[in-house]
Amino acid sequence: MCYYNGQRVTRDEYIRLKHLEKLVARYDFLNRDLVQGFDYGLKAVCKPLEGKEDFDIVEMEWGYLPDKWFGKPIDTREKVERFRKGFPSLSGKMEPGITTLNAMAEELLLSGKIYREAALQRRVLIISTGFYEWRHIYRTNKKTGQPLKTPDKYPYFITLKHKPYFYMAGIWKPWTDTVTGEYVETCAIITTDATAHKLMSQVHNSKLRMPTILNEDLAYEWLFGNLDEKRILEIAATPYPAEEMQAWSIKKDFRQSLCPADPFDYADLQPLELDGDEGTKAMATKPHTLF
Numbered sequence: 498m499c500y501y502n503g504q505r506v507t508r509d510e511y512i513r514l515k516h517l518e519k520l521v522a523r524y525d526f527l528n529r530d531l532v533q534g535f536d537y538g539l540k541a542v543c544k545p546l547e548g549k550e551d552f553d554i555v556e557m558e559w560g561y562l563p564d565k566w567f568g569k570p571i572d573t574r575e576k577v578e579r580f581r582k583g584f585p586s587l588s589g590k591m592e593p594g595i596t597t598l599n600a601m602a603e604e605l606l607l608s609g610k611i612y613r614e615a616a617l618q619r620r621v622l623i624i625s626t627g628f629y630e631w632r633h634i635y636r637t638n639k640k641t642g643q644p645l646k647t648p649d650k651y652p653y654f655i656t657l658k659h660k661p662y663f664y665m666a667g668i669w670k671p672w673t674d675t676v677t678g679e680y681v682e683t684c685a686i687i688t689t690d691a692t693a694h695k696l697m698s699q700v701h702n703s704k705l706r707m708p709t710i711l712n713e714d715l716a717y718e719w720l721f722g723n724l725d726e727k728r729i730l731e732i733a734a735t736p737y738p739a740e741e742m743q744a745w746s747i748k749k750d751f752r753q754s755l756c757p758a759d760p761f762d763y764a765d766l767q768p769l770e771l772d773g774d775e776g777t778k779a780m781a782t783k784p785h786t787l788f
Contacts, residue, residue, distance in 0.1 A: 499599055499686055499708045500534035502628045531757045534598040542684055543622040550721050561597040561685035562672040563611040572675040600685040602733035606726050615668035616729055620719050623665040623686050627656030630701040651766055652751055653700045654758040655744040664716040666709040687733050695739040699769050710737035
């Protein structure tokens with residue numbers, strides 16, 4: 498989940514984290530409505546400066562790269578491609594690739610997991626203006642009355658109601674190509690369980706996951722705090738309040754659209770069930786930072 502993301506921040510805005518402010522006018526990369534995860538491109542990240550309660554805004558390659566996989570080094574771009582996209586085995590069978598765009602909060606600190614060291618020592622904030630997920634609707638077979646096995650899929654854009662941009666918990670790791678000398682910093686977004694979340698359990702109803710979105714207090718603590726393992730897991734598993742979020746359906750070809758987050762109504766799609774009058778009125782409001 499959370500494989501598509503928006504990162505558009507207007508040039509007259511500031512990235513705010515508690516009392517810290519950094520002008521983003523010089524960051525041309527904060528001007529993208531859609532960052533596609535499986536392109537393994539660059540994401541804007543708040544990275545703490547060593548020894549200071551301060552950060553820099555940098556670009557990191559989205560798709561965390563461990564040093565090794567099953568004991569074998571991942572130390573060239575060719576090996577990265579095999580790791581991410583898969584490769585044919587000696588028997589001719591295609592071995593699947595490994596997706597490390599997201600890291601599950603529940604597994605962050607498990608012994609032997611590739612994310613453990615980063616969660617303990619290299620935490621960052623992923624800047625976002627919203628993210629994209631698919632809602633699965635199982636229609637009924639008109640002849641049998643039974644649900645169809647294949648669902649209809651509708652994309653949604655999800656963002657916060659009163660914030661033009663926000664922070665997702667993330668982790669990072671440096672990677673070097675031992676042949677070419679290329680150096681990049683790679684990252685993953687932390688995700689948490691959305692089973693009981695009033696909004697995300699309906700939107701991302703196939704996998705029931707959501708990114709770990711942090712308010713400013715938790716974002717500050719995640720970035721700068723001297724956290725023990727218990728606190729890391731607590732923050733990583735924190736679901737953002739549903740009442741402070743909003744979502745609306747968008748075109749199915751949003752990945753090819755110049756304005757991917759524009760609302761689009763489907764005549765055959767039931768609206769989300771939300772408390773009070775948070776329904777379609779809230780979902781029809783386009784954030785002002787998305788052009």
